[in-house]
Amino acid sequence: MYPNQRNRRLRQSHAIRRLVSENQLTCNDLMLPLFIAEGTKVKEPIEAMPGCFRLSLDLLQKELKSIADLGIKAVLLFVKVDDALKDNKGTEAVNPEGLMQKAIRKVKSITPQIVVMTDVALDPYSSYGHDGIVEDAKILNDSTVEVLSKMALSHALAGADFVAPSDMMDGRVLRIRTELDQAGFTDTGIMSYSAKYASSLYGPFREALDSSPGFGDKRSYQMDPANRLEALTETLRDIEEGADIVMIKPGLAYLDIIRDIRENVEVPIAAYQVSGEYAMLKAAAEKGWLDHDTVMMEQMLAFKRAGANLIATYHAKEVAQLLA
Numbered sequence: 668m669y670p671n672q673r674n675r676r677l678r679q680s681h682a683i684r685r686l687v688s689e690n691q692l693t694c695n696d697l698m699l700p701l702f703i704a705e706g707t708k709v710k711e712p713i714e715a716m717p718g719c720f721r722l723s724l725d726l727l728q729k730e731l732k733s734i735a736d737l738g739i740k741a742v743l744l745f746v747k748v749d750d751a752l753k754d755n756k757g758t759e760a761v762n763p764e765g766l767m768q769k770a771i772r773k774v775k776s777i778t779p780q781i782v783v784m785t786d787v788a789l790d791p792y793s794s795y796g797h798d799g800i801v802e803d804a805k806i807l808n809d810s811t812v813e814v815l816s817k818m819a820l821s822h823a824l825a826g827a828d829f830v831a832p833s834d835m836m837d838g839r840v841l842r843i844r845t846e847l848d849q850a851g852f853t854d855t856g857i858m859s860y861s862a863k864y865a866s867s868l869y870g871p872f873r874e875a876l877d878s879s880p881g882f883g884d885k886r887s888y889q890m891d892p893a894n895r896l897e898a899l900t901e902t903l904r905d906i907e908e909g910a911d912i913v914m915i916k917p918g919l920a921y922l923d924i925i926r927d928i929r930e931n932v933e934v935p936i937a938a939y940q941v942s943g944e945y946a947m948l949k950a951a952a953e954k955g956w957l958d959h960d961t962v963m964m965e966q967m968l969a970f971k972r973a974g975a976n977l978i979a980t981y982h983a984k985e986v987a988q989l990l991a
């Protein structure tokens with residue numbers, strides 16, 4: 668009690684503050700999402716994500732070198748698929764010569780030390796823009812899970828270190844784990860998007876991949892933002908089914924969920940700071956309303972404090988630069 672205790676004693680100087688700081692951010696915490704496009708010499712800016720581009724495979728060399736030099740340890744791969752290759756079966760998603768499979772091989776050949784995590788979901792491949800196979804305007808669960816398991820295996824065959832199912836179908840982690848194990852890929856990890864909410868913050872990402880749902884929305888598979896206990900149920904099931912890392916998404920608006928899960932599971936937790944969150948800070952900074960770098964670092968620390976071990980963020984390079 669005051670005056671015996673004066674909390675400000677521990678805040679007097681930079682050095683003291685550092686000594687007693689409870690959380691640290693390092694570049695080991697960061698994962699950078701990368702958007703890949705068909706073609707050569709393609710570097711297309713994504714309008715609502717200033718500083719992010721869709722890159723063709725031939726431009727990856729330079730990008731990966733800068734990522735590795737900054738000390739970033741992992742990338743999440745996403746591909747933009749030509750409309751002509753989209754259907755309702757995920758045919759292109761399992762093509763061993765598809766853009767994702769080529770991208771995985773390319774990244775592993777340029778920077779074998781970087782951990783490659785791949786998005787496993789049908790939306791970029793779907794003529795309906797949904798994460799699953801559609802029948803009578805419904806998203807089918809079990810037949811989608813079958814395709815996802817083949818898709819995950821094709822990523823493993825191409826050299827992915829982790830597959831990251833982002834679709835929210837029931838039972839997909841178990842089905843993927845089984846498929847990988849049967850093919851001998853017992854060391855390929857699964858980072859599951861365990862608590863993924865039906866969020867409007869994915870807008871800029873869907874623009875980047877041209878993957879918006881053609882009808883309806885994703886609320887029959889992604890979670891209701893009103894729910895908290897359900898996030899724990901989803902996450903515990905994914906761990907039982909074989910998830911090595913669990914992810915919560917979006918990030919900042921769901922810090923309570925990260926904390927809930929941190930208190931109930933022992934596996935590493937990832938937070939995904941999504942495209943809309945990135946867009947908001949970029950826009951405010953552009954207007955001069957917020958200081959970009961300090962707000963960005965404060966947000967990173969908030970993820971750590973909430974209990975995230977890993978952070979997937981489009982800011983990864985900027986953060987690593989500031990940390991260096």
Ligand code: PBG
Binds near residue numbers: 798833871
């Ligand atoms: C694909 C997927 C999405 C995101 C990551 N994987 C879009 C969606 O579910 O609609 C969103 C990422 C972001 O907004 O940054 N299923």
